[in-house]
Amino acid sequence: FHTLRLILGDQLNANHSWFKQTDSGVLYLIAELHSEAHYVKHHIQKVTAFFLAMQGFADALQQAGHQVCHLTLDDTKGLSLTELLTQQADKIGAQTIQLQRPDEYRLLSQLEGFQSTTSLQVEWFDTEHFLLPFAEIPTHFKAKHSVRMEHFYRKMRKRFDVLMTEEGPEGGQWNYDANNRNKLKKQDLADIPQPLCFQHPVDDIVARLHQHQVPCFGQIGSHLSWPVTRREAHQLLDYFCQHLLVNFGRFQDAMTDQSEHAWSLYHSRLSFALNSKLIHPMTVIQAAVSQFHQDPQIDLAQIEGFVRQILGWREYVRGMYWINMPDYRQQNALDAQRDLPEYFWTGETKMNCLSQAIHQSLxxxxxxxxxxxxxxxxFCLLTGIEPQQVDDWYLGIYIDAIEWVELPNTRGMSQFADGGWIASKPYAASGSYMNKMSDYCTSCHYKVKEKTGEQACPLNSLYWRFMVKHRDWLSKNPRIGMIYGNWDKQTPDQRQAVLDRADWCLQEIESL
Ligand code: FAD
Incomplete structure (x- = not known):
């Protein structure tokens, strides 16, 4: 072999130009690595899904006539990525190593470090996955500056001619978000479609993870329900277009604990397939837009909401990640220092909203x-949990979590730790938001209408504590300033009682 080509676990793009021709002098390397499985503690379904998808990709390449070396943890044992590359190149006598540019800073640093020390020829390729070419990121994004998603999104709509007419955006508006904030009413619950779940046996991989002591958490049965091949990704996309798109935007923000399909609702669940690159974002967008044009029941607010997530948000957070790395990982604008409560790993809290979201994630x-x-x-924002711990939790628990997309969403959008590069204001909410968008409060131990007293919803006092603590700079924000009117109307005693309740909640955070 003259060339070794590395394929990372999130580079499973069968349409990549590498695979247009077969070449008996090229060996593809796909390897399970201990270091990749435990850089944070992962949900067992996440590691399993990546390992299954890598195995499936290796098989598909082999069937298409390529030379493939697929290694499991049994083969790679404690090797690092760069040790593995050196070992394999040596073994097959390759002089050249070809790489697709990783989407994670961590891996890019490792591979650039490898390039600077190896005597082998190292050549880089694009992953051919994202819509915005990597080289153009600096044209649209500026480091340590706020860049608004909406402006970027409009440019992407025009550039890729998605939902556009000659006059401008289809329907005359760019954004139909205001139509997309419905709560699920009782009569809506029975209509929620069953999610399309696959049935991949996982016993072998789970045994391997145990044998090699890969630290994992979360539930896994004997089968995995996520799509792990390109074919399955397409099946999930078709299912979404036919059954879920019609209500995607309408119930995008809704939450319930009253349906066995509460975890999936009208969401596509395509994020794992997209992030592992089993499916291309434009394939997803085009399929959904074409369904919209065929099906009169799907209105513009549904398809626009969906397109915005992929053509807008997904490409935007990638740009924000790369323009701000490695500094992004150090941001802690609100100086949050508290430890993540233990119930994030168990779901055992009396707050029903948190318990539902965490149990479901596990x-x-x-x-x-x-x-x-x-x-x-x-909850982490209001209680001031240290951003690194918040990031590690999100990066570990979600099937789709890869740092380029997890970090800007978590540290930026949800924790405001970047001081506003992504969000124009902190996404801080009291119990009334939860009550508006979900039915979680009905069966909660706490009372959502109360701010003080033993049974008052902790979010209410924590919200006001957060707002008061950050009043100096928050009150200057035109989208927030007026909220303080409500606070100022209260008597000093009332205000003190709320702050006391918040202090108590923080002291007793582990027992909430
Ligand atoms: P749908 O609701 O069906 O949306 C369709 C697609 O749009 C998604 O598959 C995804 O590719 C894209 N999308 C939607 N919102 C976003 C967004 N804010 N950023 C980027 N892409 C988006 N998404 C990840 O893919 N990986 C993560 O690690 C991740 N971490 C997150 C952490 C936090 C704190 C928050 C608030 C959001 C995070 N997101 C992340 C974004 C979003 O929550 C998920 O993409 C989405 O829930 C995946 O489910 P779905 O495929 O059913 O999405």
Whole structure:
């Protein structure tokens, strides 16, 4: 072999130009590595999904006539990525190593370090996955500066001609977010479709993870339900277009504990398939837009909401990540220092919203955007949990968590630790938001209407404590300033009682 080509676990793009031709002098290397499985503690479904998808990709390449070396943990034992590359190149006599540019800073640093010390020829390629070319990131983003998603999104809509007419955006508006904030009513619950789940046996991989002492958490049965091949990714996309898109935007922010399908609702659950690159973002966008044009029941607010997530948010957070790394990882603008409570690993808390979101995450390695942002994220924001611990939790628990997308969403959008590069204001909410968007409060131990007293919803006092603590700079924000009117109307005693209750909640945070 003259060339060794590395394929990382999130580089499973079968349409990559590497695979257009077969070459008997090229060996593809796909390897399970201990170091990749435990740089944070991961949900067992996440590691399993990546290992299964890598195995499936290796098999598919082999069937297509390529030369493939697929190594499991049994083969790679304690090797680091760069040790593995050196060992394998040596073994096959390759002089050249070809790499696709990793999407994670951590891996890029490792591979650049390898390049600077090896005598082998190292050549770099694009992953051919994202819509915005990597080289153009500095044109759209500026380091340590706020860049608004909406401006970027409009440029992307025009550039890729998605939902555009000659006059401008389809329907005359760029954004239909205001139509997309419905709560699920009782009569809506029975209509929630069953999620499409796959059935991959996992016993072998789980045994391997145990044998090699890869630290994991969360539930896994004998089967994994996530898509791990390109074919399955397409099946999930078709299912979404046919059954879920019609209500995607409408119930995008809704939460319930009253349905067995509460965890999936109308979400696509395509994030793992997208982030491992089993499916291309434009394939997803085009399929959804084409369904919208065929099906009169799907209105513009649904498809626009969906397109915005992929053409807008997904590409935007990647730009924000790369323009701000490695500094992004150090940001802690609100000086948050508290430890993450133990119940983030067990779900055992009396706050029903938190308990539902965490239990569901432990069961499925999945929570939808508003559960991540407004339930777990909001709680960490209000209580001032140290951002590194928050990041590690999100990076470990979600099936789709890869740092380029996890970090800007967590540290930026949800924790405001970047001081506003991503969000124009902190996503801070009291219990009334939870009550508006979910039915969680109905069966909660705490009372959502109360701010003080033993049974008052902790979010209420914690919210006001947060607002008072950061009043100096928050009151200057035109989107927030007026909220303080409500606070100022209270008597000093009332205000003190709320702050006392918040202090108590913080002291007793582990027993909430
Ligand atoms: P859908 O609701 O069906 O949306 C469709 C697709 O849009 C998603 O698959 C995803 O690719 C994209 N998308 C939607 N919102 C975002 C967003 N804010 N940023 C980037 N892409 C988006 N997403 C990840 O892929 N990986 C993460 O590690 C991750 N961490 C997050 C952490 C926090 C604190 C928050 C608030 C959000 C995070 N997100 C992350 C974004 C979002 O929550 C998930 O993409 C989404 O829940 C995945 O489920 P889905 O595929 O059913 O999405």
């Amino acid at each position: 069961d499925f390695a999945y929570a939808h955007h508003i559960q991540r942002l407004m339930v777990t994220g909001n």
